[in-house]
Amino acid sequence: MQTVGRRVSKIVHFPGQRLSRRMRVRAEGPPPVKRVRRDGRPARDRNVILPLVVQDVCYEMNGRRLLENLSFTILPQRRTVILGYNGAGKSLTLRLCHGLIRPSSGRIEWCGPLGNDPEAVARAQAMVFQKPVLLRRSVRDNLLYVLKSRGERGEKARIRVQRVMERCGIAHLADRPARTLSGGEQQKLALARAWLLKPSILFLDEPTAALDPAATLDVERIINALHEATTTIFFSTHDMAQARRLADHVLFIHHGRIIEQGPAPAFFSGPQTEEARAFLAGELMP
Numbered sequence: 001m002q003t004v005g006r007r008v009s010k011i012v013h014f015p016g017q018r019l020s021r022r023m024r025v026r027a028e029g030p031p032p033v034k035r036v037r038r039d040g041r042p043a044r045d046r047n048v049i050l051p052l053v054v055q056d057v058c059y060e061m062n063g064r065r066l067l068e069n070l071s072f073t074i075l076p077q078r079r080t081v082i083l084g085y086n087g088a089g090k091s092l093t094l095r096l097c098h099g100l101i102r103p104s105s106g107r108i109e110w111c112g113p114l115g116n117d118p119e120a121v122a123r124a125q126a127m128v129f130q131k132p133v134l135l136r137r138s139v140r141d142n143l144l145y146v147l148k149s150r151g152e153r154g155e156k157a158r159i160r161v162q163r164v165m166e167r168c169g170i171a172h173l174a175d176r177p178a179r180t181l182s183g184g185e186q187q188k189l190a191l192a193r194a195w196l197l198k199p200s201i202l203f204l205d206e207p208t209a210a211l212d213p214a215a216t217l218d219v220e221r222i223i224n225a226l227h228e229a230t231t232t233i234f235f236s237t238h239d240m241a242q243a244r245r246l247a248d249h250v251l252f253i254h255h256g257r258i259i260e261q262g263p264a265p266a267f268f269s270g271p272q273t274e275e276a277r278a279f280l281a282g283e284l285m286p
Contacts, residue, residue, distance in 0.1 A: 046230045047200045049112040049124045050076040052097060057106030059092060067092055067256045070106070074201065079223075079233040081247035081264070085279065089256045090236040094203045097234065098127045112200070123150075127203040130210075132190035134178040139170060139189055142178045146196045160196065168192040168222050184215025191222045195229075202226060204235035208242065220246060240280065244268055252276045254285070 052074040059067040067089050074080055074097070082090045095101050097108065099122070114120035135142050140161060147157040165171040168188045173181065178189060187207055194202050204223070208216040216239070223246060227233050237243050243250070243264070250267040252260040254275045260267065271277045278285050 044230075046124075046198050047076040047112060047232065048114040049110040049121050049200050050074060050115075050232055051111050052201070053107070053109045053111055054097065055107040055109070057096065057103045057108060059096060059101070060104040065104075065256065067096070067103075070096075070253075070258050072251055072258055072261055074232065074234055075249075076112070076200070076232050077227070077230055078248045079227055079235070079246055080249045080251060081243045082234070082236050082251040082253055083243060083279065084253040085285065088253045090253060091205050093251075093253065094127070094205050094234065094236060098125060098203045100127075123197075124200040125203070126194040126197050126199040126201075127205070128187070128190045128194055128207055130206045132186050134181075134186060134189065136179060137177070138175050139165070139178050139181070140174040142189060143192060143196060146193050150197075164192045164195050167225065168195065169218060182215070184211045184218060187211065187215070187219050188222060191219065191226070195222075195226060198229075199231055201232040201234060204233065206236050206238065208237070208239065216242065240268075252279070254279075 054070050054072050054074075057067060057070040058065060070093065082093055084090050092101070096103055109115065110121050114124070135145060137145070143161040143164065144157055147153070147160065152160075162171065162174075165174055168191060170185060170188050170192060173185060173189075178186070181189065191207075202223075207223070208219050211219065220242065223233060223235075233246070235246070247264040250260075250262060250264050251258050252267070252271070252273070252275070254273075260271060260273050260276050267276070268280070271280055275285055
């Protein structure tokens with residue numbers, strides 16, 4: 001049991017023995033992604049830094065504690081969604097894990113093969129925000145800049161960029177100024193930039209907020225393609241249908257605490273806390 005003020009919350013883990021056979025498979029984590037290159041060779045596993053272990057993490061700002069005793073693990077090749085009401089701490093949690101802000105206390109540790117190498121950790125992750133930050137240049141040049149920053153130039157870089165634009169459905173926009181694109185097109189460009197980095201893990205902060213259904217499905221298609229390429233996905237969303245479509249695992253955060261976590265099928269079919277049940281029912285909680 002954990003307490004903040006007068007509020008008492010129980011962290012719920014779904015016992016595997018209560019799940020159906022199909023749910024047990026998902027509870028144990030997704031099977032290894034079997035992906036091959038265009039020439040038939042097996043694709044290299046992108047993971048070099050996972051799992052990510054978050055232990056007893058707190059975050060304070062201006063004397064106010066915004067996150068309290070967060071503890072969870074992000075396993076490789078799993079799509080994890082963090083759900084909760086507005087202001088619950090979803091974006092803060094993503095930013096903490098990505099290293100954009102530092103915790104006030106607790107431990108955030110990368111436990112993979114290169115987890116102790118700060119440079120490798122920084123290079124092996126990427127984040128896409130609700131409103132992507134784009135350079136004042138063309139779509140193609142935004143992508144070429146990513147490779148240039150990693151020391152990759154010339155014909156090889158141009159070929160890689162062309163392939164990624166085709167995979168993300170933006171090849172016809174190659175010469176357009178990036179900042180004139182629609183919201184959905186900008187998100188696809190942001191995901192294309194992440195794709196070029198071949199990250200071990202990709203953080204997504206409400207990547208389809210304010211997008212129409214067609215653009216949302218396009219973005220989800222790219223997210224799933226990245227997952228199939230062995231990139232681990234950690235995302236937030238307010239779209240419950242999207243969470244059901246994409247997530248393997250759920251973290252539910254309420255008032256800065258992770259009060260429920262487990263495999264997605266179990267969470268959506270039978271949440272164990274009053275707060276999670278109210279959230280899924282669309283009801284407000286104090």
